Amino acid sequence: MPKQSAQLTRVFQALADPTRFAVVERLSKGPAPTSELASSFKMALPSFLQHLDMLQKCGLIRSTKKGRVRTYELAPTALKAAEDWMATQRTLWERRLDQLDNFLNELKEQSE
């Protein structure tokens, strides 16, 4: 499944920018409209919107429009998928270290 990993690299790509990173942190505390989100950054609005689009395209956030106001919220599924991948890599490695440790202990006992 190379499709899966392509999706994950897009999520990481999205989180690699300080602006988008900060948006995710903000949205973890609750939904917010475009203008409120934008007000924290000194960037022009269209530039900021590109960041929101990117976050939405990779599935990290969702949005709905009511009247002329668009509201954004976090979409935890993408975050969870990335989190799970990381946990898998890390625990594979840590388990391997434990096995090595056991092996060395056995060697040590044999020599005693």
Add this chain to the structure above:
Amino acid sequence: MPKQSAQLTRVFQALADPTRFAVVERLSKGPAPTSELASSFKMALPSFLQHLDMLQKCGLIRSTKKGRVRTYELAPTALKAAEDWMATQRTLWERRLDQLDNFLNELKEQSE
């Protein structure tokens, strides 16, 4: 602590590339020398080395050199930090959803 988040965005940046992503997956299964890692990719060696450097600079991997062979291994701490950040954002959001759910249930009970 804006230092913390800068470190995290660099980790995400590192994982945003398919080559580096694949290297981390490979190294989760155990250490490997430069040439073995490089053999999986059709890229020129110096190009590939840039990827390894980037992974190392953000703390995702370590390396040691013995003779003329450099061996790489995973460094789980950076991975753990990124994982923890994601879990925090996600659970903040999910807890908020639960609270909203409780609130709606209370409203519903009052109306019955």
Add this chain to the structure above:
DNA sequence: CGATTGCTTAGGCATCAACCTAAGTGTACG
């Protein structure tokens, strides 16, 4: 309805990231 507000689209510029080839350093082996 006319002006204002909130977002969207279009297009352009500058910097950086990912790749390459060519040439260098140091270790090992016959």
Add this chain to the structure above:
DNA sequence: CGTACACTTAGGTTGATGCCTAAGCAATCG
């Protein structure tokens, strides 16, 4: 000691990313 091997350094091309201004559209408000 000379050759081969494993990596390293230097330098250059190219496309993607991040930013801007200007102009457009649709929903309110007076």
